[in-house]
Amino acid sequence: MTNQMNQINNLTSDLQKNKRIAIIGGGPGGLTLALILQRHGIDSVIYERGFVESIANQGGTLDLHKDSGQLALKEAGLLEAFHKIARYEGEDLLLVDKYGTVYRKEVDDTGREGERPEIDREALCELLLNALDPQRIRFGYKFIEGIPQEDGKHELHFENGHVDTVDLVIGADGAFSKLRPLLTDASVEYSGLSMVELNIEDAVNQHPDLLSFNGRGSMIALSDNKGILAQLNGNGQIRVYLSFRADRDWVDTNGIPIDKPQVAKQEFLKLYDDWDEMLKNYIRYAGDRIVTRRIYMLPIGLTWKSRKGITLLGDAAHLMSPFMGEGVNLAMLDASVLALSLVQHDDFEEAIRSYEQRMYEYSSPLAEMSDDSLKRFFDDNGALQVSNWFKQMEQEQPEEG
Ligand SMILES: Cc1cc2nc3c(=O)[nH]c(=O)nc-3n(C[C@H](O)[C@H](O)[C@H](O)COP(=O)(O)OP(=O)(O)OC[C@H]3O[C@@H](n4cnc5c(N)ncnc54)[C@H](O)[C@@H]3O)c2cc1C
Structure with a gap:
Protein backbone atom coordinates (compact mmCIF):
# COMPACT_ATOMS: atom_id res chain seq x y z
CA MET A 1 0.00 0.00 0.00
CA THR A 2 2.81 2.39 0.98
CA ASN A 3 4.62 1.55 -2.25
CA GLN A 4 1.46 2.22 -4.20
CA MET A 5 1.05 5.62 -2.43
CA ASN A 6 4.66 6.47 -3.15
CA GLN A 7 4.14 5.64 -6.80
CA ILE A 8 1.07 7.90 -6.92
CA ASN A 9 2.96 10.70 -5.14
CA ASN A 10 5.88 10.36 -7.53
CA LEU A 11 3.50 10.46 -10.46
CA THR A 12 1.83 13.60 -9.07
CA SER A 13 5.18 15.30 -8.54
CA ASP A 14 6.26 14.39 -12.05
CA LEU A 15 3.04 15.83 -13.47
CA GLN A 16 3.63 18.92 -11.42
CA LYS A 17 7.10 19.30 -12.88
CA ASN A 18 5.61 19.30 -16.37
CA LYS A 19 3.17 22.08 -15.60
CA ARG A 20 3.83 25.48 -17.09
CA ILE A 21 4.44 28.44 -14.81
CA ALA A 22 4.66 32.02 -16.07
CA ILE A 23 5.84 34.98 -13.99
CA ILE A 24 4.83 38.43 -15.22
CA GLY A 25 7.55 40.93 -14.32
CA GLY A 26 11.28 40.56 -13.81
CA GLY A 27 11.79 42.93 -10.87
CA PRO A 28 13.39 41.73 -7.64
CA GLY A 29 10.27 39.67 -6.77
CA GLY A 30 9.88 37.88 -10.12
CA LEU A 31 13.61 37.21 -10.47
CA THR A 32 13.88 35.77 -6.96
CA LEU A 33 10.91 33.50 -7.55
CA ALA A 34 12.26 32.13 -10.85
CA LEU A 35 15.64 31.57 -9.27
CA ILE A 36 14.39 29.62 -6.25
CA LEU A 37 12.17 27.50 -8.51
CA GLN A 38 15.19 26.87 -10.74
CA ARG A 39 17.17 25.65 -7.71
CA HIS A 40 14.41 23.13 -7.04
CA GLY A 41 14.24 21.92 -10.64
CA ILE A 42 10.89 23.58 -11.37
CA ASP A 43 10.55 25.26 -14.75
CA SER A 44 9.13 28.74 -15.10
CA VAL A 45 9.40 31.62 -17.51
CA ILE A 46 9.50 35.33 -16.69
CA TYR A 47 7.88 37.71 -19.15
CA GLU A 48 9.41 41.16 -18.65
CA ARG A 49 8.26 44.20 -20.62
CA GLY A 50 11.63 45.95 -20.38
CA PHE A 51 14.98 45.05 -21.80
CA VAL A 52 17.98 43.96 -19.84
CA GLU A 53 19.42 47.50 -19.86
CA SER A 54 16.20 49.03 -18.49
CA ILE A 55 16.12 46.58 -15.58
CA ALA A 56 19.69 47.46 -14.71
CA ASN A 57 19.11 51.19 -14.97
CA GLN A 58 16.36 51.43 -12.36
CA GLY A 59 18.59 53.05 -9.76
CA GLY A 60 18.32 53.72 -6.07
CA THR A 61 19.70 51.87 -3.10
CA LEU A 62 17.78 49.33 -1.05
CA ASP A 63 18.45 47.90 2.39
CA LEU A 64 17.90 44.17 2.56
CA HIS A 65 16.63 42.94 5.88
CA LYS A 66 17.93 39.80 7.54
CA ASP A 67 14.53 38.22 8.11
CA SER A 68 13.10 38.88 4.63
CA GLY A 69 15.25 40.05 1.68
CA GLN A 70 18.35 38.25 2.92
CA LEU A 71 16.36 35.14 3.81
CA ALA A 72 15.11 34.99 0.22
CA LEU A 73 18.65 35.44 -1.12
CA LYS A 74 19.69 32.48 1.04
CA GLU A 75 16.98 30.34 -0.58
CA ALA A 76 18.22 31.55 -3.97
CA GLY A 77 21.78 30.49 -3.04
CA LEU A 78 23.10 34.04 -3.24
CA LEU A 79 23.52 35.15 0.36
CA GLU A 80 27.30 34.78 0.35
CA ALA A 81 27.62 36.64 -2.95
CA PHE A 82 25.38 39.36 -1.54
CA HIS A 83 27.50 39.77 1.59
CA LYS A 84 30.54 40.37 -0.62
CA ILE A 85 28.96 43.37 -2.37
CA ALA A 86 26.61 44.68 0.33
CA ARG A 87 27.42 48.12 1.73
CA TYR A 88 27.23 47.87 5.50
CA GLU A 89 28.35 51.48 5.88
CA GLY A 90 25.24 52.41 3.86
CA GLU A 91 23.22 51.83 7.04
CA ASP A 92 24.54 55.13 8.44
CA LEU A 93 21.78 57.66 9.01
CA LEU A 94 21.48 61.39 9.55
CA LEU A 95 18.10 62.83 10.58
CA VAL A 96 17.73 66.63 10.65
CA ASP A 97 15.06 69.31 10.46
CA LYS A 98 14.96 72.19 7.99
CA TYR A 99 17.51 74.18 10.04
CA GLY A 100 19.97 71.29 9.88
CA THR A 101 19.45 70.55 13.59
CA VAL A 102 20.50 66.97 14.14
CA TYR A 103 17.85 64.71 15.70
CA ARG A 104 19.68 61.45 15.12
CA LYS A 105 23.06 60.39 13.78
CA GLU A 106 24.02 56.77 13.34
CA VAL A 107 27.57 56.05 12.22
CA ASP A 108 29.03 52.61 12.66
CA ASP A 109 32.82 52.53 12.32
CA THR A 110 33.27 49.24 14.13
CA GLY A 111 33.27 47.19 10.92
CA ARG A 112 30.42 45.16 12.48
CA GLU A 113 28.03 43.70 9.95
CA GLY A 114 24.62 45.25 10.60
CA GLU A 115 21.28 43.64 9.82
CA ARG A 116 20.19 45.92 6.98
CA PRO A 117 23.08 46.44 4.56
CA GLU A 118 22.47 48.40 1.38
CA ILE A 119 22.72 47.31 -2.23
CA ASP A 120 21.93 49.33 -5.36
CA ARG A 121 18.83 48.04 -7.13
CA GLU A 122 20.95 47.64 -10.24
CA ALA A 123 23.49 45.45 -8.43
CA LEU A 124 20.71 43.36 -6.86
CA CYS A 125 19.01 42.71 -10.20
CA GLU A 126 22.38 41.89 -11.77
CA LEU A 127 23.14 39.41 -9.00
CA LEU A 128 19.80 37.66 -9.52
CA LEU A 129 19.93 37.78 -13.32
CA ASN A 130 23.45 36.36 -13.52
CA ALA A 131 22.35 33.29 -11.56
CA LEU A 132 19.22 32.73 -13.66
CA ASP A 133 19.28 30.44 -16.68
CA PRO A 134 18.78 32.94 -19.56
CA GLN A 135 16.13 30.59 -21.04
CA ARG A 136 13.94 31.45 -18.08
CA ILE A 137 13.44 35.13 -18.88
CA ARG A 138 12.05 36.82 -22.00
CA PHE A 139 12.68 40.52 -22.36
CA GLY A 140 10.46 42.85 -24.39
CA TYR A 141 7.25 40.95 -23.57
CA LYS A 142 4.66 43.41 -22.29
CA PHE A 143 1.73 41.54 -20.81
CA ILE A 144 -1.63 43.07 -21.72
CA GLU A 145 -4.34 40.57 -20.82
CA GLY A 146 -4.99 37.24 -19.11
CA ILE A 147 -8.03 35.17 -19.99
CA PRO A 148 -9.04 32.52 -17.43
CA GLN A 149 -9.83 29.12 -18.94
CA GLU A 150 -12.32 26.61 -17.54
CA ASP A 151 -9.61 24.26 -16.28
CA GLY A 152 -7.86 26.94 -14.19
CA LYS A 153 -5.32 27.65 -16.87
CA HIS A 154 -4.77 31.19 -18.18
CA GLU A 155 -4.26 32.39 -21.69
CA LEU A 156 -1.75 35.21 -21.61
CA HIS A 157 -1.59 37.90 -24.27
CA PHE A 158 1.38 40.14 -24.94
CA GLU A 159 1.71 43.39 -26.83
CA ASN A 160 4.06 41.80 -29.36
CA GLY A 161 1.36 39.30 -30.36
CA HIS A 162 2.73 36.37 -28.36
CA VAL A 163 0.13 34.14 -26.67
CA ASP A 164 0.91 31.52 -24.04
CA THR A 165 -1.38 29.23 -22.06
CA VAL A 166 -0.09 28.28 -18.64
CA ASP A 167 -1.17 26.26 -15.60
CA LEU A 168 -0.07 28.95 -13.15
CA VAL A 169 0.54 32.65 -13.69
CA ILE A 170 2.11 34.85 -11.04
CA GLY A 171 1.74 38.63 -11.17
CA ALA A 172 5.08 40.13 -10.10
CA ASP A 173 4.38 43.14 -12.29
CA GLY A 174 4.55 45.84 -9.65
CA ALA A 175 2.30 48.70 -8.55
CA PHE A 176 0.12 48.87 -11.66
CA SER A 177 -0.24 45.11 -12.08
CA LYS A 178 -2.25 44.09 -15.14
CA LEU A 179 -2.94 40.71 -13.57
CA ARG A 180 -4.40 42.05 -10.30
CA PRO A 181 -7.89 42.79 -11.77
CA LEU A 182 -8.36 39.04 -12.32
CA LEU A 183 -8.29 38.58 -8.54
CA THR A 184 -9.67 41.77 -7.03
CA ASP A 185 -11.44 45.03 -7.89
CA ALA A 186 -9.10 46.90 -5.55
CA SER A 187 -6.74 49.33 -7.20
CA VAL A 188 -3.96 51.62 -6.11
CA MET A 297 -0.60 52.39 -2.14
CA LEU A 298 -3.05 49.50 -2.15
CA PRO A 299 -5.74 49.29 0.55
CA ILE A 300 -4.07 48.07 3.74
CA GLY A 301 -4.86 44.43 4.49
CA LEU A 302 -6.03 43.66 0.94
CA THR A 303 -7.01 40.01 0.45
CA TRP A 304 -8.82 38.20 -2.35
CA LYS A 305 -10.62 34.92 -2.88
CA SER A 306 -7.95 32.42 -3.77
CA ARG A 307 -8.30 31.18 -7.34
CA LYS A 308 -6.86 28.29 -9.23
CA GLY A 309 -3.86 28.99 -11.41
CA ILE A 310 -3.16 32.59 -10.45
CA THR A 311 -1.61 34.67 -7.66
CA LEU A 312 0.29 37.90 -7.02
CA LEU A 313 3.44 38.89 -5.18
CA GLY A 314 5.37 42.01 -4.16
CA ASP A 315 4.02 45.44 -5.05
CA ALA A 316 1.32 43.81 -7.19
CA ALA A 317 -0.09 42.23 -4.01
CA HIS A 318 0.56 44.85 -1.32
CA LEU A 319 1.96 48.13 -2.64
CA MET A 320 2.76 50.30 0.36
CA SER A 321 4.38 53.66 1.02
CA PRO A 322 8.19 53.40 0.93
CA PHE A 323 8.86 54.95 4.36
CA MET A 324 9.59 51.71 6.18
CA GLY A 325 11.88 50.38 3.42
CA GLU A 326 9.91 47.13 3.28
CA GLY A 327 8.80 46.98 -0.39
CA VAL A 328 11.66 45.09 -1.96
CA ASN A 329 12.15 42.95 1.12
CA LEU A 330 8.55 41.81 1.06
CA ALA A 331 8.62 41.17 -2.69
CA MET A 332 11.58 38.86 -2.19
CA LEU A 333 10.11 37.21 0.90
CA ASP A 334 6.86 36.55 -1.03
CA ALA A 335 8.91 34.99 -3.81
CA SER A 336 10.64 32.69 -1.38
CA VAL A 337 7.48 31.68 0.50
CA LEU A 338 5.61 31.05 -2.77
CA ALA A 339 8.45 29.08 -4.36
CA LEU A 340 8.84 26.83 -1.30
CA SER A 341 5.08 26.38 -1.10
CA LEU A 342 5.09 25.19 -4.73
CA VAL A 343 7.95 22.83 -3.92
CA GLN A 344 6.18 21.43 -0.85
CA HIS A 345 2.65 21.00 -2.19
CA ASP A 346 1.81 18.66 -5.04
CA ASP A 347 -1.30 20.62 -5.77
CA PHE A 348 -0.97 24.21 -7.10
CA GLU A 349 -4.26 25.28 -5.51
CA GLU A 350 -3.11 24.23 -2.07
CA ALA A 351 0.30 25.80 -2.63
CA ILE A 352 -1.25 29.13 -3.59
CA ARG A 353 -3.72 29.13 -0.68
CA SER A 354 -1.00 28.39 1.82
CA TYR A 355 1.29 31.10 0.35
CA GLU A 356 -1.47 33.72 0.27
CA GLN A 357 -2.45 33.10 3.91
CA ARG A 358 1.11 33.53 5.11
CA MET A 359 1.71 36.55 2.85
CA TYR A 360 -1.39 38.35 4.21
CA GLU A 361 -0.27 37.67 7.78
CA TYR A 362 3.19 39.18 7.48
CA SER A 363 2.52 41.94 4.93
CA SER A 364 -0.61 43.59 6.41
CA PRO A 365 1.00 44.81 9.66
CA LEU A 366 3.94 46.17 7.66
CA ALA A 367 1.60 48.02 5.28
CA GLU A 368 -0.03 49.58 8.34
CA MET A 369 3.36 50.57 9.77
CA SER A 370 4.47 52.02 6.42
CA ASP A 371 1.36 54.19 6.32
CA ASP A 372 1.97 55.36 9.91
CA SER A 373 5.53 56.10 8.91
CA LEU A 374 4.41 58.34 6.04
CA LYS A 375 2.25 60.33 8.49
CA ARG A 376 5.17 60.62 10.92
CA PHE A 377 7.60 61.81 8.22
CA PHE A 378 5.26 64.42 6.77
CA ASP A 379 4.24 66.26 9.90
CA ASP A 380 4.88 69.87 10.99
CA ASN A 381 7.97 68.58 12.77
CA GLY A 382 8.67 65.29 11.01
CA ALA A 383 12.25 65.10 12.30
CA LEU A 384 11.04 65.11 15.91
CA GLN A 385 8.29 62.58 15.17
CA VAL A 386 10.68 60.19 13.45
CA SER A 387 13.32 60.61 16.15
CA ASN A 388 10.75 59.84 18.86
CA TRP A 389 9.63 56.79 16.94
CA PHE A 390 13.21 55.48 16.75
CA LYS A 391 13.52 55.92 20.53
CA GLN A 392 10.23 54.15 21.11
CA MET A 393 11.31 51.23 18.91
CA GLU A 394 14.58 50.97 20.81
CA GLN A 395 12.74 50.82 24.12
CA GLU A 396 10.41 48.13 22.82
CA GLN A 397 13.24 46.05 21.35
CA PRO A 398 16.16 46.07 23.78
CA GLU A 399 19.45 45.07 22.15
CA GLU A 400 20.28 41.38 22.32
CA GLY A 401 23.17 40.14 24.33
C1 LIG B 1 10.79 56.37 -4.64
C2 LIG B 1 10.79 54.97 -4.13
C3 LIG B 1 11.74 54.59 -3.18
C4 LIG B 1 11.74 53.29 -2.70
N1 LIG B 1 12.65 52.93 -1.76
C5 LIG B 1 12.63 51.69 -1.25
C6 LIG B 1 13.56 51.29 -0.24
O1 LIG B 1 14.40 52.06 0.18
N2 LIG B 1 13.49 50.02 0.22
C7 LIG B 1 12.56 49.13 -0.24
O2 LIG B 1 12.53 47.98 0.23
N3 LIG B 1 11.69 49.46 -1.19
C8 LIG B 1 11.69 50.71 -1.70
N4 LIG B 1 10.80 51.06 -2.65
C9 LIG B 1 9.83 50.06 -3.11
C10 LIG B 1 10.46 48.99 -3.99
O3 LIG B 1 11.10 49.59 -5.10
C11 LIG B 1 9.37 48.02 -4.47
O4 LIG B 1 8.58 47.63 -3.38
C12 LIG B 1 9.96 46.77 -5.11
O5 LIG B 1 10.73 47.11 -6.24
C13 LIG B 1 8.86 45.79 -5.50
O6 LIG B 1 9.39 44.73 -6.26
P1 LIG B 1 8.47 43.94 -7.30
O7 LIG B 1 9.36 42.91 -7.90
O8 LIG B 1 7.21 43.52 -6.63
O9 LIG B 1 8.01 45.02 -8.37
P2 LIG B 1 8.87 45.99 -9.31
O10 LIG B 1 10.22 46.24 -8.74
O11 LIG B 1 8.00 47.15 -9.60
O12 LIG B 1 9.08 45.13 -10.62
C14 LIG B 1 8.00 44.89 -11.51
C15 LIG B 1 8.57 44.43 -12.84
O13 LIG B 1 7.47 44.08 -13.68
C16 LIG B 1 7.67 44.64 -14.97
N5 LIG B 1 6.34 44.86 -15.55
C17 LIG B 1 5.40 45.76 -15.16
N6 LIG B 1 4.30 45.67 -15.93
C18 LIG B 1 4.56 44.69 -16.81
C19 LIG B 1 3.80 44.14 -17.90
N7 LIG B 1 2.58 44.60 -18.20
N8 LIG B 1 4.35 43.13 -18.63
C20 LIG B 1 5.60 42.66 -18.34
N9 LIG B 1 6.37 43.17 -17.35
C21 LIG B 1 5.84 44.16 -16.59
C22 LIG B 1 8.44 45.94 -14.71
O14 LIG B 1 9.14 46.37 -15.86
C23 LIG B 1 9.36 45.52 -13.56
O15 LIG B 1 10.58 44.98 -14.03
C24 LIG B 1 10.79 52.34 -3.17
C25 LIG B 1 9.84 52.72 -4.13
C26 LIG B 1 9.84 54.03 -4.60
C27 LIG B 1 8.81 54.45 -5.61
Missing part, protein backbone atom coordinates in the same frame (compact mmCIF):
# COMPACT_ATOMS: atom_id res chain seq x y z
CA GLU A 189 -4.82 54.89 -4.37
CA TYR A 190 -2.75 58.06 -4.33
CA SER A 191 -1.14 58.36 -0.88
CA GLY A 192 -1.21 62.17 -0.85
CA LEU A 193 2.54 62.35 -1.33
CA SER A 194 4.46 63.37 -4.44
CA MET A 195 8.17 63.26 -5.06
CA VAL A 196 10.74 64.85 -7.33
CA GLU A 197 13.71 62.59 -7.93
CA LEU A 198 17.10 64.26 -8.52
CA ASN A 199 20.59 62.84 -8.93
CA ILE A 200 23.92 64.25 -7.91
CA GLU A 201 26.42 62.47 -10.12
CA ASP A 202 29.86 61.65 -8.73
CA ALA A 203 29.10 63.38 -5.44
CA VAL A 204 32.07 61.55 -3.94
CA ASN A 205 34.57 63.52 -6.05
CA GLN A 206 32.63 66.61 -7.10
CA HIS A 207 30.88 67.68 -3.90
CA PRO A 208 32.95 66.76 -0.84
CA ASP A 209 31.13 69.37 1.30
CA LEU A 210 27.77 67.72 0.72
CA LEU A 211 29.23 64.23 1.00
CA SER A 212 30.73 65.04 4.36
CA PHE A 213 27.34 66.36 5.57
CA ASN A 214 25.40 63.43 4.07
CA GLY A 215 27.71 60.69 5.33
CA ARG A 216 27.95 57.18 3.85
CA GLY A 217 24.28 56.31 4.04
CA SER A 218 20.95 58.14 4.15
CA MET A 219 20.18 61.74 5.05
CA ILE A 220 16.60 62.58 5.97
CA ALA A 221 15.57 66.23 6.41
CA LEU A 222 11.96 66.72 7.54
CA SER A 223 9.92 69.80 8.46
CA ASP A 224 6.67 71.54 7.50
CA ASN A 225 5.12 68.41 5.90
CA LYS A 226 8.02 68.30 3.43
CA GLY A 227 11.24 66.41 3.11
CA ILE A 228 14.57 66.12 1.38
CA LEU A 229 15.53 62.45 1.43
CA ALA A 230 18.96 61.49 0.13
CA GLN A 231 20.92 58.27 -0.22
CA LEU A 232 24.53 57.75 -1.25
CA ASN A 233 24.55 55.00 -3.86
CA GLY A 234 27.32 52.48 -4.48
CA ASN A 235 28.37 54.26 -7.68
CA GLY A 236 29.20 57.50 -5.85
CA GLN A 237 26.05 59.38 -6.79
CA ILE A 238 23.57 60.77 -4.32
CA ARG A 239 19.95 60.10 -5.16
CA VAL A 240 17.63 62.77 -3.81
CA TYR A 241 13.88 62.70 -3.32
CA LEU A 242 12.20 66.05 -2.69
CA SER A 243 8.93 64.97 -1.08
CA PHE A 244 5.73 66.91 -0.46
CA ARG A 245 2.18 66.44 0.59
CA ALA A 246 0.38 67.55 -2.54
CA ASP A 247 -2.82 67.13 -4.50
CA ARG A 248 -2.83 64.22 -6.89
CA ASP A 249 -2.51 66.44 -9.95
CA TRP A 250 0.30 68.59 -8.50
CA VAL A 251 2.96 66.95 -10.65
CA ASP A 252 1.01 67.94 -13.77
CA THR A 253 -0.25 71.35 -12.72
CA ASN A 254 2.63 72.89 -10.72
CA GLY A 255 3.94 74.66 -13.81
CA ILE A 256 7.56 73.73 -13.03
CA PRO A 257 9.29 72.93 -16.35
CA ILE A 258 11.24 69.75 -15.55
CA ASP A 259 12.46 69.69 -19.15
CA LYS A 260 14.36 72.91 -18.31
CA PRO A 261 16.37 71.64 -15.34
CA GLN A 262 18.05 74.94 -14.40
CA VAL A 263 14.71 76.77 -14.27
CA ALA A 264 13.05 73.85 -12.49
CA LYS A 265 15.76 73.72 -9.84
CA GLN A 266 15.28 77.44 -9.10
CA GLU A 267 11.57 76.74 -8.61
CA PHE A 268 12.28 73.80 -6.31
CA LEU A 269 14.66 76.00 -4.29
CA LYS A 270 11.78 78.42 -3.73
CA LEU A 271 9.76 75.56 -2.19
CA TYR A 272 12.57 75.17 0.37
CA ASP A 273 13.28 78.89 0.74
CA ASP A 274 13.72 78.91 4.52
CA TRP A 275 15.71 75.65 4.69
CA ASP A 276 19.38 75.43 5.64
CA GLU A 277 21.83 76.28 2.82
CA MET A 278 23.55 72.87 3.00
CA LEU A 279 20.18 71.17 2.53
CA LYS A 280 19.48 73.38 -0.49
CA ASN A 281 22.75 72.10 -2.00
CA TYR A 282 20.95 68.80 -2.62
CA ILE A 283 18.97 70.75 -5.23
CA ARG A 284 21.73 73.07 -6.47
CA TYR A 285 24.20 70.24 -7.15
CA ALA A 286 21.70 67.97 -8.91
CA GLY A 287 22.13 67.05 -12.56
CA ASP A 288 19.65 67.53 -15.36
CA ARG A 289 17.66 64.32 -14.93
CA ILE A 290 14.47 65.14 -13.03
CA VAL A 291 11.72 62.59 -12.49
CA THR A 292 8.41 63.29 -10.78
CA ARG A 293 6.57 60.53 -8.94
CA ARG A 294 3.29 60.09 -7.16
CA ILE A 295 3.38 57.67 -4.27
CA TYR A 296 0.55 55.14 -4.43
